[in-house]
Amino acid sequence: MDSQYKESEVCIIHHETSKEGDEIFGLKDYESWKTLLDAAKVRNYAPITDVAKDLREEEVPRIHYHRKCRSLFTMKRELKTLKRKATENITDEAGENSLPKKPTHTNTELSYSQLEENNTALCLQKLATASNQRVVLPASIKPHVFTNLAWDNIDRLEETLTGKGTSHRVNGIVVQANFYGPHLSRTDFPHIEKQKQRSVTIEDQGLEVYVAGARVGPQPLPTREHYIQETKEAALLARKKTMVWALARQTDPENQTIPSWTGFNISTRDQEPISQDIVGYLPTINSPATELNTVFEILKQLELMRKELHLETIVVVMDQALYAKAAEITWKHREWFPNILLWAAVAH
The missing domain is CATH 4.10.810 (Virus Scaffolding Protein; Chain A)
Structure with a gap:
């Protein structure tokens, strides 16, 4: 390697767009040298990688460069592209089957196949519970505790040729205060026998159709x-x-x-200790949030959750789009959902 890169003030990179009269700079510290060296390794640039061979640990070499040369040389976006191309070339040369498709072990030395079996058993347990109950609540959610729920759309806009066929779903979370003391038990989960099953096939059941009819406005609320x-x-x-x-x-x-x-x-809150709440995730409703059928299904599930938790009332938070449809249904059918309190708020 030419020793001029080490001792003289010559740009070790010297991009072709730089001028000879540009000001020369040296390395500030070890971190600056490490950034330059990492870029050189990605680019396989020998003048810099060769300098590193003769250095002691955390030693900073006396090399120089133009500021613009270094900026172009260490550009993160270009380095990321070079790394991706290098990985693609390795895959093409080694063959498609040379890289593992799935991890073989987790950090706890559990085989991936065993992990799939455990997850499938948990799913079967939930499905078995759902056959007896219309709604499956997380095991961490306790009865007789004030409960808040929040529902919002969780769309997954996959790229399709026509723009159609994307996923539009609604997801909900349930929030309870964390308290200590004896917890009243809920319905026990069914026992699932050990088996080698690793997948589950579920039939998509359509939602009950809601017939809107003429709209009804809200009733005046008396104030005590x-x-x-x-x-x-x-x-x-x-x-x-x-x-x-x-x-x-x-x-x-x-x-x-x-x-x-x-x-x-x-x-400054007086006598109100701050504690972490319990948050649980509810099963996804595979239907667009813009349809009245979907909101009707949410309200029916809320009423079943209220009964399952043995609560007099239950509070649900929705964004404006869901709230408008939920209010339309509850105003028209007051006898169906009298104990569900709707709250319009930002759910993100």
């Missing part, structure tokens, strides 16, 4: 006198807290120690 007084007291307390927060933030703006508005209100 003590509710009004409680609302006024809560609003007054909130204004006082906001005033204290605003004044505290002005004491030393340059060395700010007072948290933001949300953090301040959380830290």
